[in-house]
Amino acid sequence: MTEISNHLSDLARFIQASPSSYHAVTEVAARLIEAGFVELNEADEWPTGPDKRFVVRDGAVIAWIEPATATATTPFRIVGSHTDSPGFKLKPKPTTGNVGWIQAGVEVYGGPLLNSWLDRELEFAGRLVFRDGTSALVRTGPYLRFPQLAVHLDRGVNANGLVLDPQRHMNPVIGVGNAAGADVVAHLASLAGRTGDEVTGYDVMVADTAAPATFGMDAQFFASGRLDNLSSVHSSLVALLRLGTELDHYPVFAAFDHEELGSETRSGASGPFLADVLARISAGNGASEAQRLQAYASSWCLSADVGHSIHPNYPERHDPVNHPIVGGGPLLKINANQRYATDALGAAEWVRACEQAGVPFQEFVSNNTVPCGSTIGPLTATRLGIRTIDVGMPVLSMHSAREMCAATDTAVFTAAIQAFLEPVN
Structure with a gap:
């Protein structure tokens, strides 16, 4: 419980430091620098060779670790989230x-x-x-x-x-x-x-301006503004910073802006930011376009965004069989119309990550009469052709000025993301 409490306290500090997407990126950058990452400028020529690096574009930030064994066809494991909130x-x-x-x-x-x-x-x-x-x-x-x-x-x-x-x-x-x-x-x-x-x-x-707080029986719940989607930004960042150095792929943290508007901006997931960064990383290893596409073919992207817990006062708005609930583990988000990018292979990869992390997971699918929203997942899959999985932490009151989740879920979600970024062979 101490680890969960510490994780929750750190999330609260992160959210309080991030009242806007620009503040969130500044907080992410400060934590990356403290962990030994080097900030790059898009207008400069980038260094090559193994290191930990990141680049900021307005309210978005991408960070990655280049392993010592990287080659022209080394694949990527990307976790994508977004810094803005409604x-x-x-x-x-x-x-x-x-x-x-x-x-x-x-x-x-x-x-x-x-x-x-x-x-x-x-x-x-x-x-x-x-x-x-x-x-x-x-x-x-x-x-x-x-x-x-x-x-x-x-x-x-x-x-x-x-x-x-x-x-x-x-x-x-x-x-x-x-x-x-x-x-x-x-x-x-x-x-x-x-x-x-x-x-x-x-x-x-x-x-x-209200501070995040725990509440409920045995302080089971956590309430805060901007859980959508600073909770995923925080979990992804913590997971990245926990990784070891013996890697056979590039772990990538990507936090985009403007997801709540549809992502069609230069710093949004529909823009060229991620594609530009991945292309420059590959070029640093002398990759041809064909070799970069080889790397993409073996790569994965995890689209991390909050999802809906079943609501006790409106159960009829949810699928009658699949009833994910706060505290039950992170969500695997599925939609037949590909509003979420998860497919069968992606589902299997998420099962693997959760089993490796030793955490439960739940499946989310919408009621047929209540269409779901969408995420950066389908956008990333469409732009890059990288196989993508949509996941998230279950919440209530999504898009409220103050949302809520289970106090245990943020640490559990982080553990699953870490297992995705650092799979055990």
């Missing part, structure tokens, strides 16, 4: 006012459960780019709130349900007074020791 993003000209309140203009990012963001102390966090070409990460701490309308002014809300218009109702309050005298961007700039007129661009998100 929520809200700061709009241009964001400082607004209405009937004596000072508010901020935000745009819905991805598919959040809007009601879950009400009545929480929230912060702005992200990156600012300045006129001189430099940039900085900032976070405000508790700064804004989406206030819910009182029941006295909406008597039918409990009977008829809450209906939220994203434009009319999701305008957070940040103060009272004259909005003309306020400036959200200037406040963000001041946190970096700069002035508002120096800011020429920004990517700033809204994040929940």
Whole structure:
């Protein structure tokens, strides 16, 4: 239990350090450097030979270990996850006012459960780019709130349900007074020791400020914002850092941005980032295109993203036979329409990894009337032709401002990912 507790505490620290994808990548980079990884720049010529390396592209990061035995056809074992979470993003000209309140203009990012963001102390966090070409990460701490309308002014809300218009109702309050005298961007700039007129661009998100917590009988559960998908980023990173040096393949950690938007960006899984990095690694060993494709043919990718636990209050929304539950082990995600990339060979490889790690696993499949979402898995398989498996940790309240899982599941998921990255022959 001490190992599980330590793992959970480290996940909590990781999430608290990562209110935006840019903060998450900075935290990943710091941990990689501490473990002896060398950061590379995409604009530079890359070194060759055995080492531990990583490269950052905006809100995405890829790290790998090159073994001493690497050749032109050495295969890859990749674990992919994503750094972004559903929520809200700061709009241009964001400082607004209405009937004596000072508010901020935000745009819905991805598919959040809007009601879950009400009545929480929230912060702005992200990156600012300045006129001189430099940039900085900032976070405000508790700064804004989406206030819910009182029941006295909406008597039918409990009977008829809450209906939220994203434009009319999701305008957070940040103060009272004259909005003309306020400036959200200037406040963000001041946190970096700069002035508002120096800011020429920004990517700033809204994040929940509440600390992660355990709860329930015997503290069985863990609740936090951004479990989707920082939990998989953390598990994949911890697994990578635990690996030994005697390897016959490249273990690769890939954390992409913009999965919640469909991944079609330069730092998303549909973009060229992973393909570019793998091609440069292979080229460093003198691989021809044909030899690189040989390596791909023997490679594997694990798409790690949270999945749905069966919900005790809505069991009819789930498959009537397959009932995965928090605490029961990680999920093998299966979909006949290939919204998940798992096939029979992939299922067998996941069984092997879980057996090697000594952990149970569960199968997830959707109810036929409730189509599932998708992941980076099919995108990676399509772009690279590498056999891909979709897996994840079971959660409740997915896409809520605060999601929950079993306290034991994060350590168990990490163990399975480590066994995937370092198979015992």
